[in-house]
Amino acid sequence: AQSVAQPEDQVNVAEGNPLTVKCTYSVSGNPYLFWYVQYPNRGLQFLLKYITGDNLVKGSYGFEAEFNKSQTSFHLKKPSALVSDSALYFCAVRDGGGSQGNLIFGKGTKLSVKP
Amino acid sequence: KAGVTQTPRYLIKTRGQQVTLSCSPISGHRSVSWYQQTPGQGLQFLFEYFSETQRNKGNFPGRFSGRQFSNSRSEMNVSTLELGDSALYLCASSLSAISSGNTIYFGEGSWLTVV
Numbered sequence A: 001a002q003s004v005a006q007p008e009d010q011v012n013v014a015e016g017n018p019l020t021v022k023c024t025y026s027v028s029g030n031p032y033l034f035w036y037v038q039y040p041n042r043g044l045q046f047l048l049k050y051i052t053g054d055n056l057v058k059g060s061y062g063f064e065a066e067f068n069k070s071q072t073s074f075h076l077k078k079p080s081a082l083v084s085d086s087a088l089y090f091c092a093v094r095d096g097g098g099s100q101g102n103l104i105f106g107k108g109t110k111l112s113v114k115p
Numbered sequence B: 001k002a003g004v005t006q007t008p009r010y011l012i013k014t015r016g017q018q019v020t021l022s023c024s025p026i027s028g029h030r031s032v033s034w035y036q037q038t039p040g041q042g043l044q045f046l047f048e049y050f051s052e053t054q055r056n057k058g059n060f061p062g063r064f065s066g067r068q069f070s071n072s073r074s075e076m077n078v079s080t081l082e083l084g085d086s087a088l089y090l091c092a093s094s095l096s097a098i099s100s101g102n103t104i105y106f107g108e109g110s111w112l113t114v115v
Helices: none
Strands: A003-005 A010-014 A019-021 A024-026 A031-038 A044-050 A056-058 A064-068 A073-078 A087-095 A109-114 B005-007 B010-013 B019-024 B031-038 B042-050 B053-057 B064-068 B074-078 B087-094 B110-114
Touching: A003 A087, A010 A019, A019 A109, A024 A073, A031 A064, A031 A073, A044 A056, A044 A064, A044 A073, A073 A087, B005 B087, B019 B087, B019 B110, B031 B074, B042 B064, B042 B074, B053 B064, B074 B087
Parallel strands: A010 A109, B010 B110
Antiparallel strands: A003 A024, A019 A073, A031 A044, A031 A087, A056 A064, A064 A073, A087 A109, B005 B019, B019 B074, B031 B042, B031 B087, B042 B053, B064 B074, B087 B110
């Protein structure tokens, strides 16, 4: 069975500082990994994904994530946080080895960036 | 290019009633999936449709159903509404099935309140 965990309910960062939002996963095959962001009362916006290839993936709004197979992690990072980055972030995983199977989402991490 | 469109955005229903939510995918996208988002349970997968066929179904009771039309538009229906069905219902579309690893793009959601 596939699963994904976001161990932190909330991350607090000062504006200008680097940020990391953690994600670990469990799948039986090769993972398809995604990050989405949700602003209040809105749908989810796609940030980036890892399917195959380079372990460092660059996405929208200056975000990037590093796929680490040995640690089964896909942490989201940004070198310099903005107040406007404050939102709810979701990591999602799908087992790439099967023809069925849906996308499983983590519980979400609330990012708060203070001026 | 227009994004995923969901209607209605907000609705209030009474226990025991039924509701139909509509989703128009991004032009050219053939896969539509539905998710329920609640504060307690997070994002939970309801079902996925591809080429008018249900490919995958989450762990929801039979009161939750859906369909997809030949133009890829999709509807989901919840019958005999319960208070616990109050949630944000999110529709997402992708070029092909989720199993392909294609990015899925979300709509703004339909807020359902059951009273």
